[in-house]
Amino acid sequence: MKGNSPILTTEAHSDAEAVELSEVEVIKDKSNFLRGTIAESLVDGTDSFNDDDKQLIKFHGIYQQKNRDKEDNGGLRLTGKLPIGKNMFMVRGRIPGGLLTSQQYLAWDHIAERFGGGSLRLTTRQSVQLHGLLKEDLKTIMQEIHSVGLTTTGACGDVVRNITAALNIDGNPLYDQLHATARQFSTYFASEAGAYLEIWLDDTQYSMSDSVSEKRESIFGKTYLPRKFKIGLCLAGENGIDLYANDLGFAATFAPAQNGENQIDGFFVFVGGGGGMTHNKPETFPRAADLLGWIPAASLFSVATAVVTAHRDLGDRSNRRHARLKYVLADRGVDWFRAEIEKRANMQFDTARALPAWKVPDYHGFIKKPNGKYNFGLYIMNGRIKDMPGHRLKAAIQMAVARTGASVQFTPDQDILFLNLDENQREELVSTFKAYGINTDRPNELYRRALSCVSLPTCALALTESERSFPHVMRDINRLAEKHNVLDRAPLVRMTGCPNGCARPYSSEIGIVGQQNGGKYAIFLGGKYDGTTVGTAVLQKVQMNELPAHLDKLFAYWVAESHPQERLGDFIARVGLDAIRALF
Numbered sequence: 001m002k003g004n005s006p007i008l009t010t011e012a013h014s015d016a017e018a019v020e021l022s023e024v025e026v027i028k029d030k031s032n033f034l035r036g037t038i039a040e041s042l043v044d045g046t047d048s049f050n051d052d053d054k055q056l057i058k059f060h061g062i063y064q065q066k067n068r069d070k071e072d073n074g075g076l077r078l079t080g081k082l083p084i085g086k087n088m089f090m091v092r093g094r095i096p097g098g099l100l101t102s103q104q105y106l107a108w109d110h111i112a113e114r115f116g117g118g119s120l121r122l123t124t125r126q127s128v129q130l131h132g133l134l135k136e137d138l139k140t141i142m143q144e145i146h147s148v149g150l151t152t153t154g155a156c157g158d159v160v161r162n163i164t165a166a167l168n169i170d171g172n173p174l175y176d177q178l179h180a181t182a183r184q185f186s187t188y189f190a191s192e193a194g195a196y197l198e199i200w201l202d203d204t205q206y207s208m209s210d211s212v213s214e215k216r217e218s219i220f221g222k223t224y225l226p227r228k229f230k231i232g233l234c235l236a237g238e239n240g241i242d243l244y245a246n247d248l249g250f251a252a253t254f255a256p257a258q259n260g261e262n263q264i265d266g267f268f269v270f271v272g273g274g275g276g277m278t279h280n281k282p283e284t285f286p287r288a289a290d291l292l293g294w295i296p297a298a299s300l301f302s303v304a305t306a307v308v309t310a311h312r313d314l315g316d317r318s319n320r321r322h323a324r325l326k327y328v329l330a331d332r333g334v335d336w337f338r339a340e341i342e343k344r345a346n347m348q349f350d351t352a353r354a355l356p357a358w359k360v361p362d363y364h365g366f367i368k369k370p371n372g373k374y375n376f377g378l379y380i381m382n383g384r385i386k387d388m389p390g391h392r393l394k395a396a397i398q399m400a401v402a403r404t405g406a407s408v409q410f411t412p413d414q415d416i417l418f419l420n421l422d423e424n425q426r427e428e429l430v431s432t433f434k435a436y437g438i439n440t441d442r443p444n445e446l447y448r449r450a451l452s453c454v455s456l457p458t459c460a461l462a463l464t465e466s467e468r469s470f471p472h473v474m475r476d477i478n479r480l481a482e483k484h485n486v487l488d489r490a491p492l493v494r495m496t497g498c499p500n501g502c503a504r505p506y507s508s509e510i511g512i513v514g515q516q517n518g519g520k521y522a523i524f525l526g527g528k529y530d531g532t533t534v535g536t537a538v539l540q541k542v543q544m545n546e547l548p549a550h551l552d553k554l555f556a557y558w559v560a561e562s563h564p565q566e567r568l569g570d571f572i573a574r575v576g577l578d579a580i581r582a583l584f
């Protein structure tokens with residue numbers, strides 16, 4: 001399918017080479033399709049990669065990191081035993097829609113056990129990360145991941161990243177159609193050049209040292225995309241994936257097919273969402289995606305290709321802070337961009353079709369499906385799966401997956417959904433978690449969708465704590481929600497250790513965003529529960545021990561002035577941010 005389209009040229013992209021390119025563009029250009037000297041480095045006896053290869057290994061799903069804790073104390077608490085004073089690595093999976101067989105889950109678990117300090121970290125894009133890995137183990141790890149039909153290629157880097165897809169909560173066959181599309185996208189937009197196979201899996205038939213042909217990357221071209229590119233898929237009216245935070249989002253509509261069964265017949269197309277920003281640089285900002293219009297299902301791949309190649313050709317390759325697709329939309333406007341995609345894909349959007357109102361599905365606990373089987377959503381604080389004294393979560397999940405043989409789906413909220421359990425499996429699951437003392441109750445409304453990013457001690461970009469302080473922050477907010485009697489409409493809270501927005505704080509109702517060393521945070525308000533808007537920084541440089549006093553005032557005002565059951569984000573949108581600012 002790809003390679004035949006007339007829009008798959010890299011001409012505009014090579015024009016872009018006339019401008020002064022960012023350093024990463026130069027590294028990609030001379031990398032021989034992401035090879036660099038990674039293979040040589042793997043056998044050089046050191047614990048690290050050189051600066052160029054450090055950029056290139058990201059495309060293979062690997063980050064070089066350091067344990068930023070000076071001593072092995074905090075690291076042990078939540079992130080497993082991390083090497084001190086050595087370079088170490090993070091590996092991220094590419095798992096479209098977050099779906100894994102039991103064998104695949106157990107493979108990740110087993111690798112974490114042996115190489116990753118006994119800790120797995122579920123991510124906000126339905127994937128999993130391992131931390132604290134050593135360079136000498138990387139090849140074995142990649143081969144073990146590959147041996148169960150999985151990969152890490154394209155999990156990071158300037159490519160189409162892991163595709164997120166709606167959760168299969170109630171067994172509706174439309175989800176299977178969405179998941180099939182997510183897998184097709186994942187294959188369609190995967191790197192074609194073969195460096196991954198050659199370096200990690202010893203497959204030399206892909207070696208291209210003599211002639212480097214751009215045909216090897218028929219969509220991306222030799223220098224790939226200007227920046228990361230994220231795609232999400234959901235059903236129209238059901239936003240469990242934070243659709244508006246993606247560069248490209250598809251919300252499926254459906255109609256009965258000839259056999260009377262519902263079939264996906266088209267998609268609302270959203271473009272230009274994204275979270276990253278830099279404090280005090282107003283030219284950088286989080287942005288909620290724009291709706292381009294509706295397309296019939298037959299246009300899906302040509303429109304997706306047109307949007308990805310528009311980013312390839314029009315994205316800024318000189319300034320990585322301005323390189324995401326959202327800046328093309330912000331600079332040129334949505335009408336211009338719609339016309340550009342119509343030209344590239346040779347189609348027209350239906351802009352008259354009305355978008356249904358959004359709901360956010362709930363998946364925790366047991367959900368009985370029409371076929372009599374059950375799904376079970378397990379809440380996992382911060383997505384961290386690890387054994388701690390008195391709380392052997394990793395062992396419990398490993399045992400539950402092994403005993404039931406159930407497939408699982410990672411959720412965009414860093415949780416696990418166990419799929420399609422019969423009555424025996426359901427009992428097995430309950431007794432396993434009980435034996436390990438794991439609480440399987442549904443979390444309350446405050447905790448249900450709350451997120452925090454990884455941050456310290458592994459993330460090189462972290463300015464403040466996030467994952468490790470989140471339990472304490474949440475305890476304080478829970479106390480306040482109880483005090484003001486708003487637990488049934490508790491706000492969506494998300495926290496990050498820097499403004500890059502990995503836990504999507506901007507599309508939450510209370511976004512706590514690391515701002516400065518010394519534990520100072522910016523507080524973003526105004527985002528809505530359904531993820532359709534982004535918030536604004538209302539408070540700056542707040543210490544976490546000051547947050548409860550601020551939220552106390554906010555909650556009091558909200559309760560006093562809101563309509564019955566009005567959510568915080570909707571309330572703030574109604575009264576305006578000036579009224580909120582006046583509180584502090």
Ligand code: SRM
Pocket residue numbers: 063065090092122123124125126127128129155161162230242245273274275276277324383414452453454455458459460461500501502503504
């Ligand atoms: Fe992220 C960079 C972790 C989802 C925006 N992100 C990073 C790095 C790799 C730090 C680095 O560059 O050195 C973090 C690794 C930390 C560590 O030690 O593990 C990191 N991002 C994560 C994860 C694991 C957070 C989590 O707690 O789950 C998420 C992995 C998702 C996945 O499986 O693919 C993760 N990152 C996101 C999201 C949310 C989303 O996509 O839904 C965003 C905001 C949406 C967006 O992309 O705009 C996000 N991450 C960033 C950015 C800012 C990009 C920008 O446009 O400015 C960076 C920094 C960068 O790319 O330069 C970043």
Ligand code: SF4
Pocket residue numbers: 453454455456459460461462463466496497498499500501502503
């Ligand atoms: Fe690291 Fe910042 Fe992302 Fe948190 S938001 S994981 S601190 S890059």
